Amino acid sequence: MRGRAAGPVALIVVVAIAGLTWIGVNTGGGEQGKAPSMTTSAPAPPLSSPTTPVSPSTAQAQLDTLDVKGRAPKTGYERSEFGQAWTDDVTVAQGRNGCDTRNDVLRRDLTAITVKPGSRECVVLSGILLDPYSGKTIDFMRGEKTSPAVQIDHVVAMSDAWQKGAAQWDRAKRTDFANDPANLQATDGPTNQKKGNGDAATWLPPNKAYRCTYVSRQIAVKAHYGLWVTAAEKDAMARTLATC
Template identity: 50%
Template sequence: MVTGCKGLAPPVDGGPSGAAVPTAADGRAVNPLDNPDGTKPGLAAVTSSADKAKARSLIEKVATKGRGPKTGYERDKFGYAWTDAAPGGIPFSHNGCDSRNDLLKRDAEKVRFRAGSDCVVTSMTLHDPYTGKTIEWTKSHAAAVQIDHVMPLSYDWQMGASRWSKDKREDIANDPLNLIPVDGPTNGAKGDSGPATWLPPNTQIRCAYSVRFAQVSLKYDLPVTAADKQMMLRQCGG
């Protein structure tokens, strides 16, 4: 089953560990600064000085607070995984295809569907931004690719989503802005970590990842910890 945000994350020191990883060629991937609603494919690196300055300006807008308790968190409190019926009018909802398959179609190449369907993906090629690997995926080995919640649901819960309506929690759980198909084991290593304790192994993508984390935070008015914000700024040259 394609799931996200499980497992324990390895600690990352003051300068996050992990050597630069060659990024798989993916001309379709879009800079997150040019993709504020998450409807365009992939997560392209933020590289220019001008874009890094824009990234820092965006991240500076993110509020901070301490991480609250995990008490009461359950995945089911964010609705069915993966629904097509998120109530808040988020992109791709109510289009006849569940959010998992929507995200596979958005980011993958050479997509094949189940016979008679234009929704259920059975095989694809994915250029994983987190590792830089190209993954030839088939549904028979589904866990090789998981859908990552960039801002993990347990993290959301601890930062304020515990007080939200279930409808709003369903929205953030299925919003394409907060979802990226990635290498399954890498996603498992992330767990519910924020950027201070986990960043993608591919160092080239870390500023883009920080931008996307900030975009979700700002859209849903969810703060991050001070340590997470500081790490996000560092990834973009701050």
């Protein structure tokens, strides 16, 4: 599944992989409405780096701590079970900053951004995404027809999480999971749609150079939240880490 001022502001995230202070799939497009004409070079403060990169051997060791079980039924799953989409009201460290999670992630993952003045200057109007999933460079422009070009992916999909432990969580924990920056990545919209709700056994980023990081992020998220993996998923993760 699956986004990119006078004076460019480069906000670069160190992606992925240990279970530290925490970083869910955008199933649809972006914000609605036409792009406002005013911009500013002073966006709200970026999110802190959600995780610290780890070695493949460390990721493998963390993978080995995860429970291995079959996929539970999808019965009862609805997007609403994970709370309001892109809320700011979460308990992870970078929450409650006055900006919704989607715009937080756009500010973190895009460069050369412009933002809408006022209201904490949260809303990203434009920017450039070097998409880690596809390897493409994408020009982002906010608008009803253009926002879906950049979507926010839940690295561990919400439906996948539901079938591997999240169905037993309370609403607050599911809301945190769905808005946790460690589990969110701005990415190419069509690529995000191809991923769907897949796990590592059914989908990996087409950009092979990013697969080690991607799998390590999934492992870190699952370890942090106490989710399990299927046998096929664990095998796919281990095969990927063996190539790193």
